[in-house]
Amino acid sequence: MQSRLPLPETSRFDAAQRAVHDSILSTRGNLSGPFLAWMHSPALASPAEKLGAFCRYQTGFALVESELLILCVAAHFHCPGEQQIHEPIALQAGLSPEAIANIRAAASPVLTDERQRLLHRLATELLATHRIGDALYRQGIAAFGERGMVELVGIVGYYAFVAMTLNAFEMRLA
Template identity: 45%
Template sequence: MTTERKAARLPVFDRAAATPEQEAVLDEILSGPRGNLAGPFLAWIASPELAEHAQRLGAFCRYSTGLPLRLSELAILITAVQWRAQAEWQIHYPIAIDAGVSADVAQALLEGRRPVFVDTDEALIYDFAVELYGAKRVSDMTFAKAEERFGHETTVNLVGLLGYYALVAMTLNVFAMRANEDEPLPFNE
């Protein structure tokens, strides 16, 4: 398996030349719920230990936080907007729509506007994420609302999800990664 170069900052990854550590993490990624190397994994594979830990954290943050997929995907779209992460948006936009995030909400996010939320849980995820990214803190009021609605453990997991996808966004941005080179970019560069 040879993976073509995704961007000028990424060398071509050739599985035939992979180290045993890279092989092991590659097998773990491909046999897990993701089943592909989309997103930051082509960058992280250069550091197999980072890739191993990050992919496990990512699988937890994406599938096991206690939040419905719709809310997790909304949080990921908010993160993509905050970081202007092209591939993160390209990958997660269709997943978010399929999970129930409305196209109007997604479009407002993309345009940098606060969406008009019909769902109070979506509004709470938005407030929590935007407050955390903007102020680098969450107010007592917002925290209390999240904890009351989602519980303490899921609120902790929400912070982890936002942190993990910020790491993903940083990786995608540093390595100029795109999900599909043929699609128009969602964010101006």
């Protein structure tokens, strides 16, 4: 990763950093994204890594759905690092190149799946207004249930944290 924050060398990690490093590698296979920045504070990195693993791999959403939410966050925060990491994953998960490009451009993507359209609307409204209006909230509850809505907000919130980290330290794939 390129970064204006000096990134710690894994060969110089202390025991706390090594423990977080090993946990990250066990779920993701690499330290791309914000993890190297967070490694400056292992006490922050450890719970952030665990929350991220939940948001990415353990919610009730299909991979294409969670990646759609992540791309909404990346577009909202104009975060190239998050886009570089998650656009290929979204494409492989089944999101069309056109939908990905439209989301990046903050345009309405053509989504044939009703759940995806609703997820996009929920995420973009939450990001734009910091709330979800009553009518859209009721639609979200009907489609995803209470657990799904909590997990949706969790994904959006976590990846907002990721985007702010990547943007603050100008982190991008090399």
